[in-house]
Amino acid sequence: MVLFIEYPKCSTCKKAKKWLLDNNIDFEDRNIIENTPTEEELRKWITESKKDIKKFFNTSGLKYKELKLKEKLPIMSEEEKIKLLSSDGMLIKRPLLILGKEILVGFKEKEWEEVLK
Numbered sequence: 001m002v003l004f005i006e007y008p009k010c011s012t013c014k015k016a017k018k019w020l021l022d023n024n025i026d027f028e029d030r031n032i033i034e035n036t037p038t039e040e041e042l043r044k045w046i047t048e049s050k051k052d053i054k055k056f057f058n059t060s061g062l063k064y065k066e067l068k069l070k071e072k073l074p075i076m077s078e079e080e081k082i083k084l085l086s087s088d089g090m091l092i093k094r095p096l097l098i099l100g101k102e103i104l105v106g107f108k109e110k111e112w113e114e115v116l117k
Contacts, residue, residue: 002027002116003098005037013095016107025116027097032089037096039086045096046082049103053081056093056105063090 004020004027006013020027037045046053054073058064069091073081085091097104102115 003030003096004028005030005032005092005094005096005098007032007089007094010094012107016095016097016112019107019109019112023116032092032094032096036089037086037092039082042082042085042092045098045103048101049105051103051105053078056085057081058091058093061090063088067091 002020002025004017006017006029008014008031017029042056046056049055057069057073059070064070069084076084093105095107097112097115099115104112104115
């Protein structure tokens with residue numbers, strides 16, 4: 001089963017969800033604010049994705065800027081970053097698409113097509 005983690009008010013998430021529906025892809029929908037990924041989930045997804053943890057941060061978000069994370073992240077440990085991400089869904093780049101060990105961060109139609117078709 002495909003897990004689609006989104007913030008319903010996010011325009012990119014809306015576009016991604018429409019793409020999933022238009023392509024008849026079954027998915028479980030999860031609101032990133034009401035059901036924020038746990039430290040364990042994030043740790044697993046970051047490891048399995050083989051992506052740098054920075055890719056999981058919503059660097060264009062208000063919360064990211066408010067907390068001055070551009071300056072703070074370089075001196076934080078991986079564990080501190082995971083704990084921070086799990087504390088607030090608005091810090092996580094979205095949407096997230098979880099397909100077993102394939103983890104897609106953000107919506108890039110070409111990338112999603114390659115993985116899902």
